[in-house]
Amino acid sequence: MKRKAVFVLAAVLLLLTTGCWNRRELNDLAIVMAVGIDKVDGEYLLSTQIVNPGGVAASKDGAGGTQSAVATYSMRSADIFEGIRRLTTMTPRRLYFSHIQVLVLGEQVAREGTKEVLDLLFRDHEVRPDFYVILAKDTSALHILSMLDPLEKIPATKLYKSLETGEKAWGSVISIQLDEFITQLLSEGSEPVLVGVTVKGKVQTGSNGNNPQQESVSTLLKYEDIGVFKEDKLQGWFNEKESIGFSYITDRLDSTVEAIPCDKNSKLIIEIIHSKSTLDGRVVNGKPQVEVKIEAEGNVGEVACAIDLAKSQTIYKLEREVEKRIKEKIQNVITKAQKQFHSDAFGFGQVIYQNDPKGWEKVKHNWNEAFADLKVKINVDVKLRRTGKVGNSFIPFIKKD
Amino acid sequence: MLGNSLISARQFFILVTLFVIGDAVLYVPSLTATSARQDAWISALIGWGEGFLLTSLYAALSLRHPNRTILQYSEDILGKWAGKAVAFLFLSYFFIDASLMLMEIGDFVTTQIMQETPIEIILVLFAAIIVMGTRCGMEPLARVSELLFPYFLLLFFTLIAFIAPQIKVDNLKPVLAHGMAPVFGGNFRYMGYLLESVVLIFLFPLVKQPRHAAKAYIMGILIANFFLTIITTVAVLVLGPNITVLLAYPSYTLAQKISVGNFFERIEVLMAVIWFITLFIKITVCYYATACGIAQTLRLTDYRRLTLPLAMIMVIVALATMPNRPYFDNFVSEIWMPYSLTYGLFLPVLLLVVGGLRKRLGK
DSSP: OHHHHHHHHHHHHHHHSOSOTTOOOGGGEEEEEEEEEEEETTEEEEEEEEEOHHHHSOOTTSGGGGSOSEEEEEEEESSHHHHHHHGGGTOSSEEEOTTOOEEEEEHHHHHHOSHHHHHHHHHOTTSOSOOEEEEEOSSOHHHHHHOOOSSOSSHHHHHHHHHHHHHHHTSSOOOOBHHHHHHHHHSTTOOOEEEEEEEESOHHHHTSTTGGGSSSOSOEEEEEEEEEEETTEEEEEEOHHHHHHHHHHTTOOOOEEEEEEOSSSOEEEEEEEEEEEEEEEEEETTEEEEEEEEEEEEEEEEEOSOOOTTSHHHHHHHHHHHHHHHHHHHHHHHHHIIIIIOOOTTOHHHHHHHHOHHHHHHHGGGHHHHHHTOEEEEEEEEEEOOOTTOSSOSGGGSOOO | OOTTOOBOHHHHHHHHHHHHHTTHHHHHHHHHHHHHGGGHHHHHHHHHHHHHHHHHHHHHHHHHSTTOOHHHHHHHHHOHHHHHHHHHHHHHHHHHHHHHHHHHHHHHIIIIIOSSSOHHHHHHHHHHHHHHHHHHOHHHHHHHHHHHHHHHHHHHHHHHHHHGGGOOGGGGOSTTTTOSHHHHHHHHHHHHHHHGGGGGGGTGGGBSOHHHHHHHHHHHHHHHHHHHHHHHHHHHHHHHHHHHHHOSOHHHHHHHHOEETTTEEOOHHHHTHHHHHHHHHHHHHHHHHHHHHHHHHTTOSOTHHHHHHHHHHHHHHHHHHOSSHHHHHHIIIIIHHHHHHIIIIIHHHHHHHHHHHHHHHHO
């Protein structure tokens, strides 16, 4: 009897407790790949890029190609959360935010202040902390999200991937996730930065669905410059060279190239394959001091002139040259941050706090002024190891008539 | 009375370890970092000493009264009425601890995983498992903890190993910039969790060899401290003190941040099994102690009859303890430690001292 009762109970439970309370089937979800936030006339313009599974899947007969892989919806609203919910009046499915890859902030939002915008994405349980935050430079986030790329069907994936590759191979691009940005906002003596992305070419043609099929692409998205913030407001941009200098200082640089002029009109290119930066900061006699030490390793990558690479002496001379280049880049970016933006984007204050907390107590109250006059000692040590598959270039040996 | 079940010292050791890790693995990183910031790991390190002292106290007390539970010998020591009063105080503590943790699991699931599911459903389902476990008795429960322990170890070290590449050592600097005061502030909350291990004193008479049980008690809390120190340190190393403080569940966020080679990621729900295991053990031990203790104090023949009605009350108490999250945060960070101090330190010391005096005067 008891056995039977247990059996019946188990059967009833099995029926009643299957599945989840708030289950959402995959075909009811609109998977958001990217979110863009702009500010228009004091209101937020919220754009979401939703993936269209039918358009992504490549079918054998090529039928998949006719559908667009993404749809971008946008909605104006006074608040972000309100905007997201109001978007459901346009989208056939409920928005699902767990797969966001990038958050694009319009330049206007960044200039007016980003803090109100970010809280929801930091707080909501559905949003995971592993997406990148980027800035739309000279354009709106909506425009950025509307651009189609020939290689990646989903613009959000294109943004995500070229961010990662650009950071690894060139160094003017930095990938910042939301929690890093917030950490920079919260830590004393450090200001946040975000990489900018912009549209190259005429804007009108890019959003046309035919763009990927065209042979030569007239508009493309391009990462360009690093936006420097003061608290949560964008102050200005580091250009490409300065951005590489910034990456050197903050130890974000994996690999890049440095060009050295070797005679009147030709150059020698060095590939930096590894760079390590060590920062040290102290307060000496009431004056803050920061030392930046860069240890880099490189190879000779491209030679377009007559230079005798068979000699070690030449290599040593080249090392000094590269060191000079890197030092220049670093000096330029620091000067720009000090004089133009008054923003400690490198976190020098944080470095002083970490190495000399007592000294930091003395300078932190007027750190803005102290940073502007901060003396930064820069040490660069470059070691060149290899010259590639060949020693000397073939160029000087080309036969002359 | 206790079902005549006996557990081995090894099982007791695992019970202590999982019990102390319990809900602490979820809350300790942000609670210690709130005051100690990047020195949170030092707050946790101090806990090793405190854990050692506390469990030595509990072991000493238990060894003086072999084969009697703390509820029984408080009657022996303090007399029938005062003893019974103390016994009921202890029981209330066991029960409130169990309810609070049940609420924690409900809050965790509804905050991080299933926001729209009513919390009552989660509480009732989890309470059902606890009741089933408790009705089986302590011996099977101890065996379950033995079975779950390897899974716990595997998941915990997976979490640490795969988040390790994201460690930034600079996050720990500067060390002790603001002196020891904030570190002790962080330790204050940490100790609240260690004091809860007093609940395990109830299981002490069940262990076959009391001498080994004392050792297992102390070793168990030290190993638990080891895990808690690691999770605290790693949370600060990866997330930084600023973010760790803000998060409701930093350990879960750590798991969310795992991403190896763009394919080994989104495994946070698997990692949540870590605290489902430890919380199950902790709540069940608390619940078992409550049910058994009530039966013992009221001289009932079988504690099993109490398990169902008690579970209903536990679910209601759990719902009532948290009108909202700030209320609970405030309770955990300000009130829980002094409240636990009464049961974890004051009452055991009282029993030890009065018991010692009685023995001496009796001679």
